[in-house]
Amino acid sequence: NAGVMQNPRHLVRRRGQEARLRCSPMKGHSHVYWYRQLPEEGLKFMVYLQKENIIDESGMPKERFSAEFPKEGPSILRIQQVVRGDSAAYFCASSLRDEQYFGPGTRLTVT
Amino acid sequence: EDKVVQSPLSLVVHEGDTVTLNCSYEVTNFRSLLWYKQEKKAPTFLFMLTSSGIEKKSGRLSSILDKKELFSILNITATQTGDSAVYLCAAQGGSEKLVFGKGMKLTVNP
Numbered sequence: 618n619a620g621v622m623q624n625p626r627h628l629v630r631r632r633g634q635e636a637r638l639r640c641s642p643m644k645g646h647s648h649v650y651w652y653r654q655l656p657e658e659g660l661k662f663m664v665y666l667q668k669e670n671i672i673d674e675s676g677m678p679k680e681r682f683s684a685e686f687p688k689e690g691p692s693i694l695r696i697q698q699v700v701r702g703d704s705a706a707y708f709c710a711s712s713l714r715d716e717q718y719f720g721p722g723t724r725l726t727v728t
Numbered sequence: 729e730d731k732v733v734q735s736p737l738s739l740v741v742h743e744g745d746t747v748t749l750n751c752s753y754e755v756t757n758f759r760s761l762l763w764y765k766q767e768k769k770a771p772t773f774l775f776m777l778t779s780s781g782i783e784k785k786s787g788r789l790s791s792i793l794d795k796k797e798l799f800s801i802l803n804i805t806a807t808q809t810g811d812s813a814v815y816l817c818a819a820q821g822g823s824e825k826l827v828f829g830k831g832m833k834l835t836v837n838p
Binding site for chain 2: 657662675676717721
């Protein structure tokens with residue numbers, strides 16, 4: 618039973634480019650969450666999605682960030698026109714009920 | 729604002745020692761308290777606690793929740809070098825999101 622999958626594991630982007638991070642939840646899980654971890658900081662909630670619906674995006678920056686979880690395929694976190702401050706580890710988690718299981722993360726570096 | 733505070737933030741012990749990690753929380757409509765172990769990559773789920781006073785155990789790890797005093801502890805007995813990691817505490821409130829503490833870095837020396 619595969620766990621939560623994320624790709625790519627490492628992503629390097631120049632300032633102004635777009636970053637696309639992908640997350641495939643555990644089999645049978647319909648809830649997906651994205652968290653961001655900055656150096657020396659804890660994980661911060663960004664967005665919670667179910668299939669084709671954004672349930673809670675209270676942690677998402679108002680501009681440049683968007684997320685989707687289509688009917689088919691992985692959840693995508695998209696960051697447009699990246700800036701140096703977007704450099705962080707982005708973790709995806711999935712759940713069936715309350716326990717959230719995390720993927721290995723995507724480490725985004727903006728140069 | 730919801731918040732979770734972990735203490736200490738770092739700890740260095742010798743193999744065989746017992747450690748206690750503390751986590752206090754203030755979360756609206758509290759539902760559950762979760763512990764994770766994070767090595768170099770994915771946070772690995774350890775425990776989820778919803779009821780006060782009921783200890784959960786897994787091998788040398790155990791955890792308990794006090795909903796009156798709003799805290800939880802994670803105990804690790806007979807520590808091993810493989811226990812070296814960052815331990816994360818998270819609280820879940822009325823929404824589905826987890827509110828995390830900053831983590832506690834544990835180093836177990838041989």
